[in-house]
Structures are given as C-alpha cells and as structure tokens.
Amino acid sequence: MFSLPLRGDAHLRPLEIWHAEEFAAHLDRAREHIRPWVGSGFVTDGIEGARGTLRRYAERQAADGARLYGIWLDGTLVGGVMFVAFDAAAGSCEVGCWLEPAAEGHGMVTEACRALLDWAFTVRGLHRAEWRCRADNARSSAVAERLGMRLEGVQREAWPYDGTRHDKQNWAVIATEWRAR
Numbered sequence: 001m002f003s004l005p006l007r008g009d010a011h012l013r014p015l016e017i018w019h020a021e022e023f024a025a026h027l028d029r030a031r032e033h034i035r036p037w038v039g040s041g042f043v044t045d046g047i048e049g050a051r052g053t054l055r056r057y058a059e060r061q062a063a064d065g066a067r068l069y070g071i072w073l074d075g076t077l078v079g080g081v082m083f084v085a086f087d088a089a090a091g092s093c094e095v096g097c098w099l100e101p102a103a104e105g106h107g108m109v110t111e112a113c114r115a116l117l118d119w120a121f122t123v124r125g126l127h128r129a130e131w132r133c134r135a136d137n138a139r140s141s142a143v144a145e146r147l148g149m150r151l152e153g154v155q156r157e158a159w160p161y162d163g164t165r166h167d168k169q170n171w172a173v174i175a176t177e178w179r180a181r
C-alpha cells in the first residue's frame with residue numbers, strides 16, 4: 001500500500017506477513033549469497049520459515065522496535081533493509097540490509113538505508129544509528145561508509161561462521177553528522 005520510489009524501477013515498501021510466499025521465493029534466490037554475512041536466524045527455508053521472520057518483525061514493530069522493508073525491482077522482491085534494533089527511549093537504532101545477487105551494484109540499498117536514517121533522525125529524533133558487519137564484508141562496509149558512518153571499532157573474533165570466528169566491525173553515524181552531511 002505504501003511505497004517509496006527508489007532509483008530506476010525500484011520501490012521500498014513494508015515487508016509484511018502477507019508477503020511470506022514472495023519472501024520465501026526471494027530467499028531461494030538469495031540464501032547462499034547472504035548466508036555468510038547475516039544472522040543465521042534470517043536464513044530460513046520454506047514458506048513457514050519466511051513467515052516466522054515476518055511475524056517476528058511485525059511483533060517487534062508493534063512494540064516500536066525493529067522494522068523490515070522490502071526492495072522491489074520491476075515488481076520482484078530482490079532484497080531489503082531493516083531496523084535490526086530500534087530503541088526510541090535510548091535514542092539509538094541499528095540498520096541492516098541484504099540483496100539477492102542480481103540486484104547488487106545499483107545503489108538501491110544505500111538509497112533505501114538513507115530513507116530509514118532520515119526517518120530515524122528527522123521524524124523520530126534518534127541520536128545514533130549503528131551498523132555491524134563481518135570485517136571481511138567489503139560490500140557491507142562500503143554501504144556504511146557511503147552512508148557517512150564512521151568505523152568505531154572492531155570486535156575481535158565476535159562473528160562465528162562455519163567453524164571460524166571472524167572479526168566484526170561496528171560503524172555508526174550520529175544525528176549531528178547526519179544533519180551536516
């Protein structure tokens with residue numbers, strides 16, 4: 001129902017429980033591409049798994065917490081962005097993202113994240129937005145940098161995946177920096 005135009009024929013919309021079949025089909029295209037880089041709970045199989053993720057976000061949004069948005073390109077769900085965490089009382093949030101391989105390289109995620117950050121800082125008056133990624137996730141770090149975030153630190157060996165513990169980067173931008181960008 002609500003849709004924010006992004007570049008080209010891309011649109012950002014709330015990703016909700018009624019999208020479960022579409023989300024599951026998208027995950028079939030995205031699963032192996034995103035698995036090393038996102039939380040394991042997000043990488044589900046089948047429609048029930050997809051519905052579980054959408055329900056979890058819906059419940060958290062109802063409590064003014066995390067929120068999930070899909071990116072549709074030419075009418076196909078190709079990825080999305082989210083508030084992994086959103087805490088109005090503490091004035092902080094964490095933003096995340098993912099795309100299926102064919103949708104990479106067009107700037108859609110950076111543009112979509114800008115919309116989330118604008119809302120968080122301008123409408124909701126938050127003070128700080130964070131970004132966390134595996135230190136070897138160059139494409140993700142590049143998004144954080146394009147958003148004007150600063151690398152604040154590295155948590156050593158904090159990201160276990162497939163028998164190896166990877167370093168995790170913590171990026172953030174604060175409201176004054178966002179307004180001055």
Ligand SMILES: CC(C)(COP(=O)(O)OP(=O)(O)OC[C@H]1O[C@@H](n2cnc3c(N)ncnc32)[C@H](O)[C@@H]1OP(=O)(O)O)[C@@H](O)C(=O)NCCC(=O)NCCS
Nearest residue numbers: 034037097098099104105106107108109110132133139140
């Ligand atoms: C992280 C991820 C979403 C980044 O996708 P992405 O396509 O690189 O990011 P964007 O949508 O912002 O697009 C940036 C790319 O589009 C290009 N681009 C084209 N027009 C652009 C524009 N107007 N503005 C910004 N970038 C533009 C950029 O040059 C860049 O391409 P390049 O890196 O090949 O030079 C994607 O790699 C992914 O899904 N990875 C797996 C899951 C993941 O890591 N999620 C994050 C967990 S922390």
